[in-house]
Amino acid sequence: MAHGARILLVFLAAVLLPALAWGNTPERVALGQDMQWFADQDNAYPNLETVLHAESRIDWRETQGDGISRGFNSTPHWFRIRVPPVASARATTRYLQIPEPLLNRIEVFVVRNGEALQHETMGINQPFPERPLEHRDFITPVSLSETEPTRIYLRIQTNGSLQVAPALWTPEAFAEQDRTDAVTSGIFYGVMLVMFLYNLFIYFVVRDRSYLHYIGYVAMFTLFMGALHGDAFQYIWPYATAWQETSVTFSVAALGIASILFTNSFLKLRRHWPLAHRVFSTMLAASVLLVVLSFVLAYEISIRINSLYGILIMLSILAVSIRMWWVGYRHARYFVMAWLALILGTMALALSKFGLLPWNAVTANGAQIGAVMEVVLLSFALGDRINHERAERFQAQQKALAAAEEAKSAQEELLEAKEAANQELEERVRERTRELEQALKKLETVNQFLEEVSRTDQLTGLHNRHHFVRRYHEEYKRAQRNQYPLSVILMDIDHFKWFNDTYGHIAGDECLKAVSEALARIISRAGDTLARYGGEEFIVLLSNTPMEGALVVAERLRRAVSDLALEFDGRTVPVTISAGVAVLTPANLKKPEQLIQNADEALYAAKEQGRNRVCRYPDDVTG
Missing domain, CATH: 1.20.1070 (Rhopdopsin 7-helix transmembrane proteins)
Structure with missing residues (x-):
């Protein structure tokens, strides 16, 4: 995070500090304050001659600030800028900058004593190498006078946003600013x-x-x-x-x-x-x-x-x-x-x-x-x-290290027992052996407990999602070999968020436990798997079960939950579930996860059709 903050501060300084130094100096002059403009609504002034001829009759408007923004405006606009004589000690060449890279067409006219001395055409309608100076902004050199004022006329027409904030730079100052940019x-x-x-x-x-x-x-x-x-x-x-x-x-x-x-x-x-x-x-x-x-x-x-x-x-x-x-x-x-x-x-x-x-x-x-x-x-x-995620992995590693330390301790005790067996009586050896066997049995019990924890949801006591996924792939391969159908029932407790918000998370946990016990009483056939799939979702895998049988089981599950009567705050609170049922034979599946996705779509259909019901895929799924 510290490196990212440094990058951000360096970038902000690179952008904002040059911007704060953009005031008028002998090296850079913002022309907005000296600029007048008018919109040529009827395209009555297509060239400089028509503007000069009618200049006194044109309603020129003053510019406020260093530039003008006319929004998205495709009307041709004329701009008139009066530039005073430059100091004789300085070179008379300046760079005229128009910092808006998306203008379609710009015509620049330099006029002195009523005579047009320079005419340049720029814009994104022209290939980039045809610009007077190859720069992402529109830059053109202009020659000023040491003794007489110069007028710069701009005719700009664009299809996008019309923003004009011209400035005059000395070539040296512009080159330095360009390096900063x-x-x-x-x-x-x-x-x-x-x-x-x-x-x-x-x-x-x-x-x-x-x-x-x-x-x-x-x-x-x-x-x-x-x-x-x-x-x-x-x-x-x-x-x-x-x-x-x-x-x-x-x-x-x-x-x-x-x-x-x-x-x-x-x-x-x-x-x-x-x-x-x-x-x-x-x-x-x-x-x-x-x-x-x-x-x-x-x-x-x-x-x-x-x-x-x-x-x-x-x-x-x-x-x-x-x-x-x-x-x-x-x-x-x-x-x-x-x-x-x-x-x-x-x-x-x-x-x-x-x-x-x-x-x-x-x-x-x-x-x-x-x-x-x-x-x-x-x-x-x-x-x-x-x-x-790293913290979660670290906790798992700590548990694994603790188990490894316990195993190492048991191994050391075994070595000590072997050494003592050569020095002590046979009875002492048998006693020590019994202690070691008990330690190994305890270690085996701990390993079995850890295995059970890794595949059991701690709140409900049901299998967890990890165990279900493993069982699902095993049963999928078996069904593919024997060509019999697999059924999946995906269930979700209706309005569970409302239940949590109303009665609190402790009551929500009790609700999950009660629903889990009701479901477990229904799913008892060997080979079938019931698991908590996540949050308030539960899932059932039925092997070698067609759609008719799966619908019967799903309905029994739904009724078992709806028959629950939970007591919270002196009130009896009804609980219902929605279920989606999907059945496919593995030979027809494009990928193993398709069956679960189909059940999920059926579950969504049950939710949308009012909840507390069972929908099957694809008959009850629309859209």
């Missing part, structure tokens, strides 16, 4: 690459799907930032002008897909919150559709839809993760902080695109700042989960 970008992309490779390694080690989804998320976010800031256009596809626009909307939609997949797998929503899982599945389908539409819709439409939908996805993920943290899912705490950081940074960027926030170095780099904070915090979240 390169360090900032290098840190950002370096952090993303490190997190990509690190989590890829972790995935190959632990095979946890959430790591794979996180890798996809990091890759898509890096692609999005590269497209948004012009780095990808400069270094990867400098001649693909049409793709440069499409890459932004494509990467936003693809980032939505990766975000939803990662959230679903990390928070395990299918198990812990099925409703949120279904909502995110619908949003995932919408994101896939937006990926396709990014190649079909016009950019000015697609970018608006993707920007708003991206905000909706981030807010939804934040709300779900807060709720999961609230209900006690401990790994969600860093997840909440990570997404909050990204949301604040990305929303600052998006709102500046719509013109609702001022454009500056902080809002322009908001997504990068939020992304680095998120990557660091998510690494904390993944590390927290790894540490938790």
Whole structure:
């Protein structure tokens, strides 16, 4: 965690400290305060001559601050900037910077004494190498006068967000700032690459799907930032002008897909919150559709839809993760902080695109700042989960070491007994031997107890999930050889969360015990297996049992539970279960787990049809 915090502090310093030094200096002059503008609604001024001819009649508007943000606006805009004479002791060449990498077309006119001295055309509609200076921002050298003021006119038209904050730099100061920006970008992309490779390694080690989804998320976010800031256009596809626009909307939609997949797998929503899982599945389908539409819709439409939908996805993920943290899912705490950081940074960027926030170095780099904070915090979240799992493994190792020490002690006693047998009388040898046999028997009893504990649920006394999975695969192979059907009954206590919230966890444990005893009285045939599958879920494996027999057993189980009369707080509380039944012959299975998945779908159908009932797969399963 300390290393992640250092990375975050270095990146924030690299971004914010140069931004704080962006005030007017002899080396850099922000032109926003001296800039006037008007929107050419009817395209009545297509060139400089028409503007100069009607300049006195045009309603020029003043700019507030260092720049202007007009939101998503495809109307051509003209800008007029008055630049005073430069000091004679300095060179007259300056670099004009327009720091918005996604503008479609920019025309720059340098005018002095009513005469146009320079005309440059830039924008993402042109291949990158055709720019006056190959830089991700739009940079062009302009020549100023030592004795006379110079006017710079800009005609800008874009399909996306119109943000203009021009500045004049001396070539030396711009080169120094460019090196600082390169360090900032290098840190950002370096952090993303490190997190990509690190989590890829972790995935190959632990095979946890959430790591794979996180890798996809990091890759898509890096692609999005590269497209948004012009780095990808400069270094990867400098001649693909049409793709440069499409890459932004494509990467936003693809980032939505990766975000939803990662959230679903990390928070395990299918198990812990099925409703949120279904909502995110619908949003995932919408994101896939937006990926396709990014190649079909016009950019000015697609970018608006993707920007708003991206905000909706981030807010939804934040709300779900807060709720999961609230209900006690401990790994969600860093997840909440990570997404909050990204949301604040990305929303600052998006709102500046719509013109609702001022454009500056902080809002322009908001997504990068939020992304680095998120990557660091998510690494904390993944590390927290790894540490938790490591602690559980350590406890298991401690128990194993204790058993090994006991075995070692018994072996030492055996050696001592053998040595004493050569020195003592035969009776003493027999007595010592009996003691050693008792010690070995005790060790065997302990081992048997540990074996029993490893396959028994400590609360209910039933078999646990680990034992059930082993028995299931054994019975599956036997049924496959003999070609007889296997039946699985998956059960869930109805409204158990409400029961816990109303009567408390101690009462909930008593309820689980009572239900377990009722089920165990029904499942008594040799070869059948009853286990607690997790939480309030129970599962039964019936060998060589067709659907008719499995339904009879499931109904008996349901009635046995519904006949229970539990007393809590002086009240009789009814308890019911829902059950899903699935039967398949192993020869027809694509994979061994399919039968359990079918039973799970039947259980979901029982829940949706009102609970306290038995549903079978596939007859009672819809959709």
